[in-house]
Amino acid sequence: MGRLPCCDKLGLKKGPWTPEEDQKLLAYIEEHGHGCWRALPSIAGLQRCGKSCRLRWTNYLRPDIKRGKFSLQEEQTIIQLHALLGNRWSAIATHLPKRIDNEIKNYWNTHLKKRLTKMGIDPITHKHKNETLLSSDGQSKTVANLSHMAQWESARLEAEARLVRESKLRSHSIQNQLGCSTFASSSSASTSVLIVNSNKQDPSSTTSSPRVDVFKTWNNGGWLKCNEEVSNGVEDLESPTSTLSFSENAPPIMAITTTSGGGVLGENTMPMIEFVGCSGSSVKEEGEQEWKSYESSTNLAEYKDGIMENSMTTFTCGLHELTMSMENSTLRTNDHAIVEQGFTSLLLNTNSGDDRSLSEGGEDSNNHDDSDNGDGCGGGDFYEDNKNYWNNILNLATSLPSDSPMF
DNA sequence: AACCCTAACAACCGCCGTCTC
């Protein structure tokens, strides 16, 4: 492409904004809205380029921006999400209410990055320095698995962002589709082993939404462990990364199957995770008095040697469908669904194990039912490594007081 | 008091995807 920088135009001011300029910009936007940023400066009487005005507005002047020190919980969220998403600041910012990507980015670069480095944690890989020297099978699997997780989460976030935009335009048609009852089922010829009906009631919630979470299950011990939990009647699979909420009227169903007679992961078995979701379920958008619906989802995952190798997830709502598939470790996705709620929007509301470290740090914690999420399931080293990895990061980040010499 | 260093943060730059004409 190579366009000339807009501020190269003669006479346009650069550098810090003065209070007078802020006032002009604010006054103009309050009265007219921003509309076309390019035309705004001249109309508003500012010697700035439109882009500069836009940045000033979006990063600083917008009234819905929360400024000031980041809370411990916000820090933890940033660290955790960065471990999962990398430098995708806008994606991270979607999980921190009223925080903007630029601020998070700056905070990461000036505070968190250095803090992790001082603690011996690589801020890029989020692993202990000496841990990176290890190359045992378990470690490799952990890395591979986290990489898969990141790919999924990454793609899903991108899809979500687009879906939100799209669904805004279609909210009326969505409402008309409430109660749709198409039921997606797997075409797999695998033998169904387990089916769980996840309908746990949440007394604190007005919608009493049960939760089934694919990624938590994954993160918290792998599919096989999920299988065990399910078989033991554990119905509430919560997640620090993604959560699906379903109405109590239409409980989701998760079926876990194996393709070849069952057995233990890594021993020539290919467990299939079939998440058939719920039929005609509805999701309520937090903060909006509007109900959306989606029909069902199907998730097939092939797990090999503890690593998800091939999988497909399909979410449908009305006429729209989102499919994400993992084929030979390559993530593919179409993008036609409407799931305005978004799974990760509930991220911070889950009572995950992450809160454990918070409460240990003496902070206020809303940790209600951190019932180990399957600790008693006796997963192998791989699963324990995976879980301990996250706990280690968060515990390290919070165990030291902010006034510690380490900082 | 002057200088230097560093931390913190605002702002800019350039790339990219999407939209519009």
Place this chain on the structure above:
DNA sequence: CGAGACGGCGGTTGTTAGGGT
């Protein structure tokens, strides 16, 4: 359909304040 405009995004730089010498 293509070119340009627009806006989002992530990386980087510039500015300022505060502390140490």
